[in-house]
Amino acid sequence: MTRASSKRAAAAQAAEPDFVQLLTPDGQRVTHPEYSVDFSDEELRGLYRDLVTVRKLDAEATALQRQGELGIWASLLGQEAAQVGSGRALREQDMAFPTYREHGVLYCRGIDPIMPLGLFRGVDQGGWDPIANKFGIYTIVIGAQTLHATGYAMGVAKDGKVGGDEGESVIAYFGDGATSQGDVNEAFIFASVYNAPIVFFCQNNQYAISEPLTRQTRVPLYQRASGFGFPGIRVDGNDVLATFAVTRAALDNARHGNGPTLIEAYTYRMGAHTTSDDPTRYRVASEVEEWQAKDPILRLRKYLESTGLIDEAFVTEVDAYAREEAVKLRERVLTLPDPEPGEMFKHVYPNGSPEVDQQAAEFAAYHASFEGAHS
């Protein structure tokens, strides 16, 4: 279904692959026979603010890492539209399962952006409540969260929370590389067999660390879905409007009991894989430049400017706002407390363990012996 229709959209944009697009790289609104958005002016401005803010926060985190304040950082640079578009498409009752890069989705969920910084600073390993936040803990083992999301969605169905507008949907984020993991394919199977209310949201940013997409597949990733018995669709992941439209439709479809969808958000990782990575070893500058021209923020700005929805004052105000948010984030990161001595022994088991208790006690006594030596 989606394939034929999205082909038409692609025809208008020869250089682009076959995907759903509502906003071209140069800021032209185009229509799509199946997908549309009806944002108010205020909402459109809000999307712009989101995009700019998540990019700025991300840049701040990168800077913090460079200055030694974070151990590592996985930047979302270039993927802002994929994350804000899908993140804003979630309804309040929906549940998201991220990888380690979904800072933009987290922001759209209304979650304090400081939340995952402890992990990257090395003071904890996440430590938040996924249920209270409706946002899973960052998952580092590639693909594992797609099964968790599927199980959660099976539970939603078991609870009878599908079938209407109030139904709950689940979204599982993962990368192009992740599609090669057995777990992701098993998640497709369980989701399909149990008709779970889930959207598999693959950010195809063209790379798994250094490996280009061709190391994972020889056909477009969205096509993977049909053989598992549910629809797959590719969207321009640098187009926040199209990403929103497609994700919203898939989530609503799921909440109404119509089962899973795979969305391939076609985008690009503009930066390094993480701050530990050196992409110059494996990709050419010209490729990055090509994608620069498809920047997700620039195109929205052009569009909003051309329609008079925003002006320079607004742009300046948003920049200032984002900068301020970034400064606040920085300040708070610097005060994130290191783990207390011996804190590592906590929360190994809900019911505790005498063995851990004993080791904690020995640890305490051992360290007290040094204290004694010092005094």
Add this chain to the structure above:
Amino acid sequence: MTRASSKRAAAAQAAEPDFVQLLTPDGQRVTHPEYSVDFSDEELRGLYRDLVTVRKLDAEATALQRQGELGIWASLLGQEAAQVGSGRALREQDMAFPTYREHGVLYCRGIDPIMPLGLFRGVDQGGWDPIANKFGIYTIVIGAQTLHATGYAMGVAKDGKVGGDEGESVIAYFGDGATSQGDVNEAFIFASVYNAPIVFFCQNNQYAISEPLTRQTRVPLYQRASGFGFPGIRVDGNDVLATFAVTRAALDNARHGNGPTLIEAYTYRMGAHTTSDDPTRYRVASEVEEWQAKDPILRLRKYLESTGLIDEAFVTEVDAYAREEAVKLRERVLTLPDPEPGEMFKHVYPNGSPEVDQQAAEFAAYHASFEGAHS
């Protein structure tokens, strides 16, 4: 491609699913726009002999198990055509990776049927040379062998042994249940990415022990392939001619360097999963009866009889031949030697291990102490 064309074939046979068929359940030869066979009369008679013989040998093994001579037996009853058709499609240079049920393929490879009986008797765990036999050791962990097959096929390509009629192909056998394993899906990915010369041959016998196909998928299994970037096709697995034609074409395609194919051989497990299983707990007799009417041997016999290629004398002769083979098999099974005392310590490592040697020595000394006590 194959989908549209096989639909046409299916139209002629309303009760059957969408698959390639060359011989109907009542023994009518039908044509297919894409697939055909050009067997000589002798070859056709040979196929009949194969089918009858593998069924008879299988029945003998089941009987041996009932009499306590085998620990367990996984019967191929009902799947003879899928196995003989694909097994005969292999060329000499091709390599097969079986599950635990491919006794019919093994037979077609010209391998002594006693070979796997040690495993089911419990005197060894296979113990044959997969390379010398061009037939992998039976694999019990579901799906694992599909990766071995893919790696082997990658090696074939690396060796430059693809690209002509003399090219080598690899076939990986697995069941419908196996398609849910991560390993099988990863095998699809590796095979596709490296364009390995492999045929994935799924015998969809409708059950994974007690679980019907609906527990593994909600769409036909052959459709799984396209999302991985290679063709999938469904064949009537109870039709030895169609199975041969489709498998031969896929193998030749692979050996010429055109990469993988998934074949779903649509068939039925007429017996229990293994001799330990009780299928009356999970399926109704009427279903089994329905499939009885599609018996793979009966239809070939009808066809050969109707065309005058065989007569009663031939049928009787083949029965006698098969019975004789079965008797020989039985006799040899009964004389399969139990493992020597301490043999279990052998072949743990190619280079041995002082730890294993020490345990073997202790074991020997310990047992010698009993000998001493007895004398």
Add this chain to the structure above:
Amino acid sequence: MSETLTLGKALNLGLRRAMEDDSKVILMGEDIGKLGGVFRITDGLQKDFGDERVIDTPLAESGIVGTAVGLALRGYRPVIEIQFDGFVYPAYDQIVCQVAKMHYRSRGKVKLPIVIRIPFGGGIGAVEHHSESPEAYFAHTAGLKVVACSNPSDAYWMIQQAIASDDPIVFFEPKRRYWEKGEVDTSGSLESAFPLHSSKVLTSGTDATVLAYGPMVRVALDAATAAAEDGRKLEVIDLRTLSPLDMGAVFDSVRKTGRAIVVHEAPHNLGMGAELAARITEECFYSLEAPVLRVAGYDIPYPAARAEEEYLPDLDRVLDAVDRSFGW
């Protein structure tokens, strides 16, 4: 109310009672529905609780455990059946990296009350992968608790305790004992039952301590009986909990006897016996008359069925170890 039950039936009743007690308890696994599992441990449960609670899953162990994590996040209490010991490994990543670590990762905000049932051990004449004893792989993993039952009464109570516990638990069932019978007193409450993470002294003795769990408890008890004929009194302890280990009774016993023998089917190298030997030696150093001896599977892959008798620890090997201990 005491009944004579097989160990398998005791598990079945324990599962049933757990499902009655808490509607969030769900069962997941391959062939556990109509078939009732290949060992019939879930017999009749899908019929009575429906297929929303007794779930025949796709044939994918990682998928089973991974979706169980999600179901637990959603508030369910999944009880997974792994069909045979040798088929747990595809799920190993989800177990070790997710089930074991999510509580820690979340600083205690997430609980994953998942029970992973594994029929384990040999002695049933099976083909490869059907007779393994992988308990050390799990006991070495922080964040998991690991238990093994050895008799019908424990099976009945321990499975319910495991399901009621908020800790993720790998629950080993001695498959070759499924058909052995014993008395089970099904009256009383879970709370008053013998605690889950406690070892139990089964026979008291003064000459040597024999530690066992799961299928080897029977062997240890038989050895004690045989040794008694030779005038040696063995103290048999059923460990029951493999992680955490409950060493109190063990140390008391070894301090008394001065000798300890550990028996398990799992390979010798880095098996539970290694840890027990190390701990006992550290704690009871001056009480030991001989080193802790291990009667275990050999360090080879589990052999073909017709060699398994040679492989498996038996009465004679235990008695031989007792002799060797006395000969030290």
Add this chain to the structure above:
Amino acid sequence: MSETLTLGKALNLGLRRAMEDDSKVILMGEDIGKLGGVFRITDGLQKDFGDERVIDTPLAESGIVGTAVGLALRGYRPVIEIQFDGFVYPAYDQIVCQVAKMHYRSRGKVKLPIVIRIPFGGGIGAVEHHSESPEAYFAHTAGLKVVACSNPSDAYWMIQQAIASDDPIVFFEPKRRYWEKGEVDTSGSLESAFPLHSSKVLTSGTDATVLAYGPMVRVALDAATAAAEDGRKLEVIDLRTLSPLDMGAVFDSVRKTGRAIVVHEAPHNLGMGAELAARITEECFYSLEAPVLRVAGYDIPYPAARAEEEYLPDLDRVLDAVDRSFGW
């Protein structure tokens, strides 16, 4: 010809030489091509040997190991890089059930000369799953051999020996030592190199034996230096081979010193220390002045980076154990 090399570079040269020596040697892994691996251990090898021999694989560890089995059946000698210790578990099934057992299953007809390289251990300030020490999971598995290198010279020779061996070998590399330098004599042949499955006495001493491997060897050596200042002579043994263990030098040492301390990063419970303690006690029962003590990671998931210093065994903890041993 002696050069000063980092451990990482020594591995790189060792891999290069192995590839030169045998055209059947191929490398497989994630990001090992253009990137040269996240630790650059395969730097330059794809450029020089081509992408048919240095293979960037799909992101699927089970797939990597499973296809390596097939490639080995086809006559290749695959050397796999697992990107980090914590990502080996998806391949666990293929490793434990296939790599470890195929030779046995085939009664010796199949050899799988596969090397699985795993950068292991902590101390690099990483996020979760990047600092684990899973060696016991493999050492407990019959059919696998397991080694760990600790210095550039061993790295250079051991990787070549492992690749040349027909046994399947899990090869642990101490990732936090990748950048440490040492002298490597690259002259001479593999055959004349110190044997792969042998432990090595690094410092001879009479007061206590310290056993370590991989990243902890450096810590043990530092402890020996520090202890010497207090007048205690520690005998440090680099185990090098974890399965099979090479206990000869260990027993000799403990018979001499009467005291043994095992150091590893892996969790205490069922870690290598347990097996070493059990064996040493059994063999050297009457020589021991104190029980074998273990300085190990705690039985908790690997903690957040800023707590890892607390978690990891260090000089002080080793010395403390030595003190405790002497205080017994």
